[in-house]
Amino acid sequence: MKALLLEDYKKLTVVDFPEPETGPDDVLVRVASCGICGSDVHGFDGGSGRRIPPVIMGHEASGTVAQTGSNVKRFKQGDRVTFDSMINCGRCPYCRKGQPNLCADRRVLGVSCGDYRRHGAFAEYVAVPQHIVYAVPDTVSFDQAAMVEPVSVALHAANLAGGGLGDSCVVVGAGMIGLLTVQAMRIKGCGQIIAVDLDDSRLALAKTSGADVTINAKNTSVPERVRELTGGEGADIVMEAVGTNATVLASIDSVRKGGTVVLIGNVTKDTALPLQSVVTREVRLQGSCASANDYTACLDLIGRGAFRVEPMISATAPLERGAEMFDRLYAHEAGLTKVILKP
Numbered sequence: 001m002k003a004l005l006l007e008d009y010k011k012l013t014v015v016d017f018p019e020p021e022t023g024p025d026d027v028l029v030r031v032a033s034c035g036i037c038g039s040d041v042h043g044f045d046g047g048s049g050r051r052i053p054p055v056i057m058g059h060e061a062s063g064t065v066a067q068t069g070s071n072v073k074r075f076k077q078g079d080r081v082t083f084d085s086m087i088n089c090g091r092c093p094y095c096r097k098g099q100p101n102l103c104a105d106r107r108v109l110g111v112s113c114g115d116y117r118r119h120g121a122f123a124e125y126v127a128v129p130q131h132i133v134y135a136v137p138d139t140v141s142f143d144q145a146a147m148v149e150p151v152s153v154a155l156h157a158a159n160l161a162g163g164g165l166g167d168s169c170v171v172v173g174a175g176m177i178g179l180l181t182v183q184a185m186r187i188k189g190c191g192q193i194i195a196v197d198l199d200d201s202r203l204a205l206a207k208t209s210g211a212d213v214t215i216n217a218k219n220t221s222v223p224e225r226v227r228e229l230t231g232g233e234g235a236d237i238v239m240e241a242v243g244t245n246a247t248v249l250a251s252i253d254s255v256r257k258g259g260t261v262v263l264i265g266n267v268t269k270d271t272a273l274p275l276q277s278v279v280t281r282e283v284r285l286q287g288s289c290a291s292a293n294d295y296t297a298c299l300d301l302i303g304r305g306a307f308r309v310e311p312m313i314s315a316t317a318p319l320e321r322g323a324e325m326f327d328r329l330y331a332h333e334a335g336l337t338k339v340i341l342k343p
């Protein structure tokens with residue numbers, strides 16, 4: 001089969017690769033669309049240590065069932081499907097509690113690290129275990145379905161935020177995750193939504209995603225402006241979707257007493273904690289990682305038009321143009337958001 005192989009750091013080549021084997025519990029998917037994730041771009045230069053060559057990357061995909069293993073009863077050839085980016089073990093205490101995102105032995109598709117190598121979906125075919133496969137409704141296109149993973153990250157974080165209808169919310173960072181989080185908080189029934197970024201084109205997208213007000217953190221103090229906009233108190237909820245020291249501190253400083261900060265961004269390993277401010281103001285800090293059993297709800301919400309993912313897709317391209325697209329994303333080309341490759 002045709003596959004986009006990371007042969008060496010920053011060296012992507014379309015190669016002829018052996019088709020994956022379909023085990024008894026596996027579904028072989030003929031890939032139609034596969035999105036390039038920020039983590040693929042951060043990994044392909046060796047930066048994250050999670051894309052050790054050779055590896056076929058890609059974990060945000062959709063397609064049709066080409067073949068099923070002997071134990072697979074829920075899917076048949078020709079079904080339109082998508083699948084979770086993470087393969088959970090299904091047996092550990094977390095999987096059994098319905099928290100597969102916290103699985104002790106989870107493996108991410110298209111990742112190669114010290115512990116394992118699992119080829120992903122920048123290829124004509126990928127084999128995945130049936131328990132992570134989801135049917136794609138007729139109302140959802142393959143490209144839309146390839147967006148379900150980042151949508152599920154936002155939906156999961158929005159659910160962990162708690163709160164109620166009309167709550168004010170700040171979303172720090174208007175990258176793919178931040179923009180989808182703005183949409184999720186709008187769907188959830190927030191009142192005023194304030195989006196923060198350094199890039200005005202991202203802030204414009206935040207507005208079309210449902211933000212009422214935007215703040216460019218380059219030239220404005222975020223906590224001060226948030227207090228001005230929220231009667232002097234700070235926001236009920238802050239969603240942090242950058243993951244740097246400065247943005248984590250600004251997030252904690254922008255939330256009201258007794259409010260909640262959901263931490264989604266994780267590019268930095270450690271950040272400072274303003275302990276007294278968190279303790280004396282009873283700020284709740286809530287981490288959020290990937291998603292847990294949220295794909296069906298996300299596909300439904302995409303199909304209903306509640307999540308609008310098309311404005312987030314800036315290009316689709318054949319696998320042969322994969323290397324070029326990675327280079328453009330790596331160079332932070334202005335205006336380039338999600339790119340979907342079509343094997």
Ligand SMILES: NC(=O)c1ccc[n+]([C@@H]2O[C@H](COP(=O)([O-])OP(=O)(O)OC[C@H]3O[C@@H](n4cnc5c(N)ncnc54)[C@H](O)[C@@H]3O)[C@@H](O)[C@H]2O)c1
Pocket residue numbers: 038153172173174175176177178196197198199202217241242243244246247263264265266267268288289290291
């Ligand atoms: N917890 C999870 O499950 C999960 C899942 C996916 C991604 N992430 C993390 O979420 C974060 C965002 O991911 P993404 O794909 O949207 O990344 P992205 O690079 O597309 O977006 C980051 C955005 O933050 C903005 N930004 C940078 N510095 C800023 C600052 N000081 N103030 C305001 N805005 C600033 C950038 O302009 C950009 O628009 C990353 O840390 C990523 O690792 C977490």
Ligand SMILES: [Zn+2]
Pocket residue numbers: 037038039059060085149150
């Ligand atoms: Zn991803």
Ligand SMILES: [Zn+2]
Pocket residue numbers: 088089090091092093094095096100102103104105106
């Ligand atoms: Zn498990």
